[in-house]
Amino acid sequence: METSAEILGKRLLLVGGGHAHVLVLEAFARNPEPGLTITLVTKDGLTPYSGMLPGHLAGTYTRDEIHIDLKRLVRAAGAELILDEAVGFDRAARRVRLKGGEELAYDILSVDIGITPDLSGIAGAEEHALAVKPIGSLLEKWDRLVDSALAPDGPRRFAIVGGGVAGICLAFAVRAFFAARVTDPITVSLIGASEAPSINAGMRRRIARALKRRGIAVHAEDVAVRIDRSGVTLASGRHVPADAVLVSTHAAPPSVLATTDWAKDDSGFLAVRPTLQILNDETAFAVGDCATMVAHPRPKAGVFAVRQGPVLARNLRRAVRGEALEAYIPQRDHLLLIATGDGRAIGGRGRFLAFEGRLAWRLKDFIDRRFMRRFEF
Ligand SMILES: Cc1cc2nc3c(=O)[nH]c(=O)nc-3n(C[C@H](O)[C@H](O)[C@H](O)COP(=O)(O)OP(=O)(O)OC[C@H]3O[C@@H](n4cnc5c(N)ncnc54)[C@H](O)[C@@H]3O)c2cc1C
Structure with missing residues (x-):
C-alpha cells in the first residue's frame, strides 16, 4: 500500500x-x-x-x-x-x-x-436523418429540427428508427412536444418496436396500447434500409412517409x-x-x-x-x-421507467412486474431529480 x-x-x-x-x-x-x-x-x-x-x-x-x-x-x-x-x-x-x-x-x-452512431446499414441515413447518439450532440440537432418544424411549411411527419428503449422514449417525446406546439396535424411513426430485451411482456403490452392511444404508428418486426427526402423504406418493401427522421439504432x-x-x-x-x-x-x-x-x-x-x-x-x-481492487458483478435487471410525455409513465422490472400511470411518472421524476441533486455543489 x-x-x-x-x-x-x-x-x-x-x-x-x-x-x-x-x-x-x-x-x-x-x-x-x-x-x-x-x-x-x-x-x-x-x-x-x-x-x-x-x-x-x-x-x-x-x-x-x-x-x-x-x-x-x-x-x-x-x-x-x-x-x-x-x-x-x-x-x-x-x-x-x-x-x-x-x-x-x-x-x-x-x-x-x-x-458513435452506426448508420452504415441504412442507405441515405447520413444525409437525411438525425442520429440521436451520442447524446452529447443530440440537442444541437434537436434545436434545428424544432426550428424547422415550428415554421409554417416545416416537417409534420416524423419517423423514429430504432425500437429500443431510447427509440420508444423518443416517439412519445416527439409526439408530446410537437402535438402541443404545431397547429397542423402531425404523424409519428416508430420503426422496429420489438428490439428491447429489457422490456418485459407486461410493459410491452402497455407500451403498445399507449403508442396506439397517441396515434403513433408502429412498424414492428421490420427494419429501415433506406432513408430519403420522402421517408423511410423498410426491408419488407413498405414505405413510411416522413419529413423528419430520427435514428436511434445500434451504435458503434x-x-x-x-x-x-x-x-x-x-x-x-x-x-x-x-x-x-x-x-x-x-x-x-x-x-x-x-x-x-x-x-x-x-x-x-x-x-x-x-x-x-x-x-x-x-x-x-x-x-x-496500491490496494487490491473490487470485482463487480452488475445486476441483471433494473427498474425501467418510460415517460409517455403526458404526465404518466410505464414501468417494470424483471420478467413480470409492470405498471403505469401518474404515480409511475412521479416516481421517475423523483428518482431522476434526486440523482441530479448529487451534483449540486
Ligand atoms: C433519447 C435517448 C434516451 C435515452 N434514455 C435512456 C434512459 O432512459 N435510460 C438509460 O439507461 N439510458 C438511456 N439512453 C442511453 C444513454 O444515453 C447512454 O447509454 C448513456 O449516455 C451512456 O453513458 P456513457 O457514460 O457511456 O456515455 P455518454 O453519456 O455518451 O458520455 C460520453 C462523454 O464523453 C465525451 N467524449 C466523447 N468522445 C470523447 C473524446 N474522444 N474525448 C473526450 N471526451 C469525449 C462526450 O462529450 C460525453 O461527455 C438514452 C439514449 C438516448 C439517445
Whole structure:
C-alpha cells in the first residue's frame, strides 16, 4: 500500500464526461484523496443526464435541469477540466493525445467516452436523418429540427428508427412536444418496436396500447434500409412517409478506439474485467457504453454506466493507493421507467412486474431529480 507521500503527484486522468465519470468526480469531491492530481478531458462543459433527456425533448424539463455542470463538479473535486477531445491513446507510454495538440501523461487512466452512431446499414441515413447518439450532440440537432418544424411549411411527419428503449422514449417525446406546439396535424411513426430485451411482456403490452392511444404508428418486426427526402423504406418493401427522421439504432465504438492496442470485444468496444480495468492494461479502466464487461455483458444503457460509477470511484482510489481492487458483478435487471410525455409513465422490472400511470411518472421524476441533486455543489 502506498503512503500519502507516494500518492503525492500521482496523476489520474479521466477521459469523457459520461455518466460513470460524473459519479467518480462526485466521490472525490465528497472524499478527497490528498496529493492526487485529477484531470478530466471532455468535449463539452455540460453533460446531459440520459434519464431526463426524453423529458426535456417532450418539453417537461428545461435544458438546465437535465445537464450536469462539469466545470462546477470538477472544481468541487479539486480537479482540472480540459475541454478537448482525445484523439489518440499511447498505452505503452501512458499518454493521451488531444485534438488541440496537447499530450497528457497519466499514472491511472479511465475512459468513459460513450458511442458513435452506426448508420452504415441504412442507405441515405447520413444525409437525411438525425442520429440521436451520442447524446452529447443530440440537442444541437434537436434545436434545428424544432426550428424547422415550428415554421409554417416545416416537417409534420416524423419517423423514429430504432425500437429500443431510447427509440420508444423518443416517439412519445416527439409526439408530446410537437402535438402541443404545431397547429397542423402531425404523424409519428416508430420503426422496429420489438428490439428491447429489457422490456418485459407486461410493459410491452402497455407500451403498445399507449403508442396506439397517441396515434403513433408502429412498424414492428421490420427494419429501415433506406432513408430519403420522402421517408423511410423498410426491408419488407413498405414505405413510411416522413419529413423528419430520427435514428436511434445500434451504435458503434468511438473511432479513436480503433487505433489503440487495448483488448476489445468482437464489436470493437473496450473489453474490461470485473474490476473495470481493460483486459490487457492494469493502469487503464473503461466504463459506460464504450466498454463491455466481458464476464457479465449488459445492454448499452445509461443505467449501467451509472451503476459502474461508485465501483469505478472506489477502484480508482484503490489503484492509486496500491490496494487490491473490487470485482463487480452488475445486476441483471433494473427498474425501467418510460415517460409517455403526458404526465404518466410505464414501468417494470424483471420478467413480470409492470405498471403505469401518474404515480409511475412521479416516481421517475423523483428518482431522476434526486440523482441530479448529487451534483449540486
Ligand atoms: C433519447 C435517448 C434516451 C435515452 N434514455 C435512456 C434512459 O432512459 N435510460 C438509460 O439507461 N439510458 C438511456 N439512453 C442511453 C444513454 O444515453 C447512454 O447509454 C448513456 O449516455 C451512456 O453513458 P456513457 O457514460 O457511456 O456515455 P455518454 O453519456 O455518451 O458520455 C460520453 C462523454 O464523453 C465525451 N467524449 C466523447 N468522445 C470523447 C473524446 N474522444 N474525448 C473526450 N471526451 C469525449 C462526450 O462529450 C460525453 O461527455 C438514452 C439514449 C438516448 C439517445
